[in-house]
Amino acid sequence: MDAFEGGRGPQYEQACTQLHELLVRIAMDEVFRRGPRYRITGPELNDLAHQAVADALMRITHKIQLGRHFWRVSNNRFDLDEWAQVPDRSGIDPVSHWQARELVEAARDAVETALSARQRQVFTAVVNGVPLETLASELETNRNALYKTMFDARKKLRAQLIAGGHLSAAR
Template sequence: MHALLVRIAMDEVFRRGPRYRISGPELNDLAHQAAADALMRITHKIQEFRGDARFTTWAFRFVVLEVSSKLGRHFWRISNARFELDEWAQIPDRSGTDPVSHWQACELVEAVRDAVSTALSAHQRRVFTAVVNGVPLETLASELQTNRNALYKTMFDARKKLRAQLMAQGHLSNAG
């Protein structure tokens, strides 16, 4: 059973690991830890197995959840992701545009920054800036003790509010 769990964990960490900037022996170690922890959880919850699915399918879920948990914790230990809005000022510098386009981009970035700070709730602001900074949704969901669907809804509402404010200020048109 442990060998099967290790194989499942290895597949999962090699599939998802690069997104978390993890490679080499660390991935292998993470897979073995996840498999061992999953085996412990399966052992403790074996009485709850109802037989609605194959046992290996049921066990697979434990491994995937352990991998997600470990990747999320690893990301927050090594991440330099920030929730500050200071990064917004760097967006036009990366584009390599002419001065007029640069000025327009700076103006739009400032409008977005203002909209983020005034139109969004604290929770929406935290989720929005985390997503903009590239924090994986699994990691963010783990950190905020929620799920991906709740984060999608938060992002949907945040984008809707930002778009409405930017349209009201004349920065975006009604088209599109």
């Protein structure tokens, strides 16, 4: 198996980078063309384009690796003790490990406290990899409404994480 097929290696990374750049150009053209029709302007257009690109790139790269079916047939799951040792094995120092853990806990708390029930439902579904078409169908809505919900949710989460000192306000 070569480096491209396995989803690792410089060839794969370079291909993903090039594809991402191409998709961003296409998505930016499209949102600027369609944005005024839906009264969407400013940073929201940029955010929608990047969300669409992330969705597309994720779908494409997952399709490439579907042939391996690794996660469908693998019964090898890490238990909590094994996960606790991952930072040590990967060379992450304890301070960085705890900072990352603190950020994850703050993010989890922000999802629970800052988001509306609908935003939380959409956010967790998207984070868990539910395809937008499927989610839109299940929630009887459309992709644009989901993008808007995600935009608002990310804005609230970012504000809460900044207020808690977990992120800097500078972009």
